[in-house]
Amino acid sequence: MVSRIDRKLVADAALRLLNEVGLDGLTLRRIAKELNVQAPALYWHFKNKQELLDEMATEMLRRMTAPLSEPGPGGRRTGETWQDALSDACRTLRRGLLGYRDGGKVFSGTRMTDESYAMPLDALLRLLTTAGFSAYQAARAWWTAYNFTVGVVIEEQSVYPEPGDPADRRPENRDPAYDLASRSQRLGEEYPLAVSAGDEMFGDLERSFEEGLRIIVAGVEATAGR
Numbered sequence: 001m002v003s004r005i006d007r008k009l010v011a012d013a014a015l016r017l018l019n020e021v022g023l024d025g026l027t028l029r030r031i032a033k034e035l036n037v038q039a040p041a042l043y044w045h046f047k048n049k050q051e052l053l054d055e056m057a058t059e060m061l062r063r064m065t066a067p068l069s070e071p072g073p074g075g076r077r078t079g080e081t082w083q084d085a086l087s088d089a090c091r092t093l094r095r096g097l098l099g100y101r102d103g104g105k106v107f108s109g110t111r112m113t114d115e116s117y118a119m120p121l122d123a124l125l126r127l128l129t130t131a132g133f134s135a136y137q138a139a140r141a142w143w144t145a146y147n148f149t150v151g152v153v154i155e156e157q158s159v160y161p162e163p164g165d166p167a168d169r170r171p172e173n174r175d176p177a178y179d180l181a182s183r184s185q186r187l188g189e190e191y192p193l194a195v196s197a198g199d200e201m202f203g204d205l206e207r208s209f210e211e212g213l214r215i216i217v218a219g220v221e222a223t224a225g226r
Contacts (some may be wrong), residue, residue, distance in 0.1 A: 001066045005037060005041060005042075006045065007055055008059070009043045010035070010042060010052070010055070011055045011056050011058075011059045012043055012059070013031050013034045013035050014031050014056050014091075015056055015059065015100060016034070017030060017031060017034055017103055018056070018102065018106065019100060019101045019163050020099075020162070022102050023101070023102035023105050023106060023214065026049075027045070027049070028052065029044045029045075031052075048167075050110075053106055053110050054111045054112070054113050056106055056108035056110075057106055057107045058113045058116065060096060060097070060107060061096075061099070061116065062130075064092055064093065065092075065116070065117070065119075069088065076161045080127070080153065081131075081185035082127050082133075083217050083221065085124055085127050085142065086124070086128075086142065086145055086217060086220070087217055089120075089142070089145070090123070090145050090148070090149040090213055090216075091213075093149050093150070093153075094149050094152065094153055094209065095166075097150070097153045098153060098156065098157070098163065098164070098165070098166060099163055099165075100163050101157070102161075103157065103159065104150055104152065104153035104154035104157055104162065105154055105155070107153075108154065108172050121140075121142070121145070124138075124142060125138045125139060125142065128141060128142070133224055134224075137224040140224070141220040141224060143218070144216060144219075144220065145213070145216050145217070147211060148213070149213075152208075152209055152212065158175065158178070159174060159175055159202055159205065160174060160175070160205070161175060166206055178202045179197060180199055180202060180203060183195070183198050184198070184199075
């Protein structure tokens with residue numbers, strides 16, 4: 001029996017359950033059962049599910065950015081270029097969100113519940129402004145790359161709903177709705193470009209993300225880089 005709960009305990013339990021039941025199956029009542037408390041006890045901490053999602057997203061971000069505040073390999077590398085820093089931030093975000101079922105959907109549109117995001121954000125923007133970006137250009141560069149990454153994750157998790165490291169994926173983990181062979185057969189010879197587009201969008205998702213990220217970085221460099 002849990003005698004006392006707090007926001008972090010509830011968020012931790014919710015994130016564990018998220019991987020089991022997904023966003024649609026996650027309810028305050030189910031979380032209360034996981035914690036062995038009555039559902040009304042959760043309302044002392046969260047008025048509704050959206051407030052809980054905000055706290056879950058904030059905890060996800062804390063976990064993703066924790067290595068940046070530690071000395072050693074986890075932090076920013078000395079002499080790191082802004083291109084590498086921006087790309088690495090997107091890779092960290094993607095890997096972090098893919099670690100949770102429906103992680104992209106949970107993270108998208110939520111509001112941070114504390115200021116833990118400020119340190120890693122400020123460090124990245126400072127690197128960009130040091131490289132010659134204006135404060136506006138630096139913010140726009142990150143916001144563009146951020147939205148690209150979250151959008152990719154949402155689509156990626158439709159293809160591979162199971163949470164985890166992309167390197168551990170197996171063909172059987174793929175949603176049958178995204179079977180490329182059957183898609184190609186349905187479209188046939190009438191829509192060859194649509195067939196090839198599907199191969200690109202839903203085939204090698206790791207390569208697709210990396211190539212899209214290079215396009216984003218190149219675009220930032222072409223329009224605002226120094």
